[in-house]
Amino acid sequence: MNKTKLFLMLPLIGMLSCGKAKTEDKGAESKANAISVTIKGSDTVLPLAQKEAEDLMKADANVSVTVVGGGTGVGLTALIDGTTDIAMASRDMKTEEKLKFSEMKKEIEEVIIAYDALTVIVNPANKVGKLTREQLEKIFTGQITNWKEVGGEDAKIVAYSRESSSGTYEFFKDEVMGKKNYASNILSLPATGAIVQAVGQTKGAIGYIGLAYETKEVKQLSVSYDQGKTFIEPSVASAKDKSYPISRPLFYMFDKTNAAKVKTIVDFALSPEGQKIVSEVGYVPLK
Amino acid sequence: MLSSAATSITVILIVFFLFIEGAGVFTKKPIDDGFLLAVSVDNQVKKIKPSEIKDIYDQKITNWKQLGGKDLPIVLFRAGDITDYYTEEELGKNFEFFPDKINELIAKTPGIIAFFSDKYKAKDFKGRELDIDKIKVSEFLSGEEWFPTAQPIAQMGVKPLIYGTLWVSLGAILLALPIGLAAAIYLSEIAKKRTRSLLKPLIELLAAIPSVVYGFFGLVIIVPLIQSTFDLPVGETGLAGSVVLAIMALPTIITISEDAMRNTPRAMKEASLALGASKWQTIYKIVIPYSASGITAGAILGIGRAIGETMAVLMVTGNAAVIPHTLLEPVRTIPATIAAELGEAPNGGLHYEALFALGCILFIITFGINMLVELVTNRNSHKKH
Known part of the structure; x- marks a missing residue:
């Protein structure tokens, strides 16, 4: 009987702890000058973006970053639809994608954050x-x-x-x-x-x-x-210097009109701290 | 009462879920959803097997003659190759002429085989779409190539994986059973009390080591050892997996069989010794037959651990999906495949369901072994009484 009680208790405890975490999140978001940014795209860039986001959020409590994978194509589609602020990409934009952006009259900024x-x-x-x-x-x-x-x-x-x-x-x-x-x-x-x-x-x-x-x-x-x-x-x-053939750049891509919002994240990725994370995660830093 | 009912229901639900997901693989075609393969209408080749399509795209088959068609070189086409044939202007600003251009290309290139999204299929499509059969159970079980992510056609043959699993487990149990039994006999019948109280906790400690540690130990110690002993080009072999699994199964086998042997009534042993039987005769005429069911239980649990073990095997067997002929070749087991691939398989997709079907096969194998052993022990106990 005791065991049964324990089994019933376990999910309850689980639920309670989940609830607690969520309220904390809401608290952070509702702060006055908080920035909340979504990053979506390439699974290759994902570990890097994830690590950078964690460090950035630790350093600056006003920034909240959500990182989602799915692939470069998924990230760029989301950027076209406007459902993400930054798209992670492990390749250049295809002609088709460039056309879609010009159709929407969106100018896209590409920033190389590391090499793979x-x-x-x-x-x-x-x-x-x-x-x-x-x-x-x-x-x-x-x-x-x-x-x-x-x-x-x-x-x-x-x-x-x-x-x-x-x-x-x-x-x-x-x-x-x-x-x-x-x-x-x-x-x-x-x-x-x-x-x-x-x-x-x-x-x-x-x-x-x-x-x-x-x-x-x-x-x-x-x-x-x-x-x-x-x-x-x-x-x-x-x-x-791109003479080594088996390499590719990794990008952050975002809408130029949105540049102010994502500046903190992009700047952090290019900063010495961010570039240190690049080597830690296993990619080639820019400098 | 309540908890045992809950456990049974959970087990049944898990098995049910496993088979529902696994069966899904046989309702799907081995081509990505929304994509099609097309050839020219003049092409005489009516039917191409999935394995042949793979060979075509790997450029192992380069002429339609090899497939019973005309003597014509095969021209490979993927949607991204369109820019080799037409300029961006010709395709239109928004690729609005893309379907027409593919149409045109297929019509004027008799040797073409084209792989593209059906979004780009023109209304008056002039090519012939290739029929692709759904995956059949027999093909799934007897196929010899496992390329679940291959484009354009996934190759789902699980025969090498089943063979790999059985070889490694069989090797493990052949190694572990004699050693485990010997150790159990020593501990229960021969060892002094002090030796036993020292050795038994040590053996039980083996069971507490995480399997990934065993895997790393295998990769660093056992793999090079096997490579140099047998003078092989590569040490990651089925044998390395068997050795690691045997070490992992030993504590289970030893502990359970030793407990069973120690349960032999003192009176029986003393009677045997009093009748003039030697210690060894007492062991194999009295102790082992008496504890047979305990020993089999230990063996089953050992096999169970061996067949289902994932991490350790993943690290030492090399994971090449080829049908092994000896234990000294790299093998890929079912659990290792599931563990390595499930993380990236899109939820609900063909690959995902194929991995669940692998899980079903694993379940059937372990279930079969358990039934078999149950049958054997029952027969033995009937004989005894």
Whole structure:
């Protein structure tokens, strides 16, 4: 009987605590000079925006920020409809979207808040130091299976990928593999840390990670996007000056007429503090 | 009384929910909602299998001849490629000519296969829309490729996942059962009281370690060990998963079987020893038969943990969705698949429902094992009395 009572109590306690939190929220919103901003869009930018919003709200009690994911397309649609103040984007606007904004007579400001770059990594014992995009595509689609085909030792290639739920998985597929599917014998691991660990201890391994994760246990490869004429070494510098090909800018986009309202958030993202969060979350800062 | 009724109802509701969601996958086509695949009307290929569509878009099939059509190279087209064919002016300021242009393109390119949203399908559509069948139960179970997010056609074959789960669990139980039984016999019959009071809490402590810690331990210690022992190109294998799961299942098996063995009446053991049987003979003629049902219970709970375990397996088995032939190959298990993919699968979508269907399969497997063991124990106990 006692147990039954306990079970009945649990949801009750839950409900009570929820109610309490909500009233607090309302209190914050009703403050006189409070700003409440909604940010919506890319799931790649989401962890960064979330962390920045948390820090900003801790520092300034008058600012209330709501961050919602859903994808770049969702964010831009919301910006067109006016249901969000800032759209997060991991790509440039498409022509179609630009047209929609001009139709609505809205001028959109794009601010690059960080870069996202991927490095291809191998075991430090591997002799291969550079690969072309075509070779990478063939390795990950299973057409090249031995390191000697790309100038290395006679050893089997063990390719590691992220899980299909990861944005990195899609980015690598679109950017490097020409939208072809991964071979089904590619090993997939749930986290970047696990990929570094696995590549570090497996001789014939190859994998890809965010540029910011580089460690000494693995070797980074230079890649070429012009059939082997020039190979670019991955580094924060080459990602910033856009010479490194496997990288993309991350944007905050907002309506110019709305600029005053979102200024606090955009300024914070570009501030040294905000840029520090960029490196913490695993992206490439602007400076 | 009340709480047991509540528990049963909850269990039934969960199973019901699982099967309702899982069955949804068989009412859907493996193509994104609102999208279509179209070819030229002159194209003689009537039917393309989902796996063939994937090969076409991966450029493994590049000529219609390979599918029984004319000798004509296949031209791939996705909606975003339209700018390769027409300028923005031709498409109109607001893309109002988009449907017409796709129409025109399909009409004048006999080798085309086009994937685009049906929003852009013109009223007087001149191409032929490809029929895509709903996913069949048999295809779902016997398909050998698992690409749930592939565009344009998702590949939903769960055979490699089922095989992966069974291989890893079987390996785990083959490793854990002998070791667990030996340890239980030692603890209950042979060990001195002091040794036991020291060892038993230690073994029980194993059960308290979070599974993700086991996973990391496996990735850092067991995986390299297996790689160097068997001289493999890669250490993330089914065997690594089996070893980690065996370690995780050991405390359950040891504790439960040891308790059962210690329940053997003292009188029975003493009678056996008095009749001149050795200690070992007493153990396997008296103690083990008497505690058989307890030992099986321990084994079932061990298997249950092995089959359903997620995190540890996700980290050490490599998760490649290929049908394994030995334990020394990477495998992908059902729980690992659900855990890794459910977070990003859109709610209510095809991928989401396919993961629930995987959950149903897992449920049926564990349910089957439990029934089997129940049957075996019942038969044994009848024989005994």
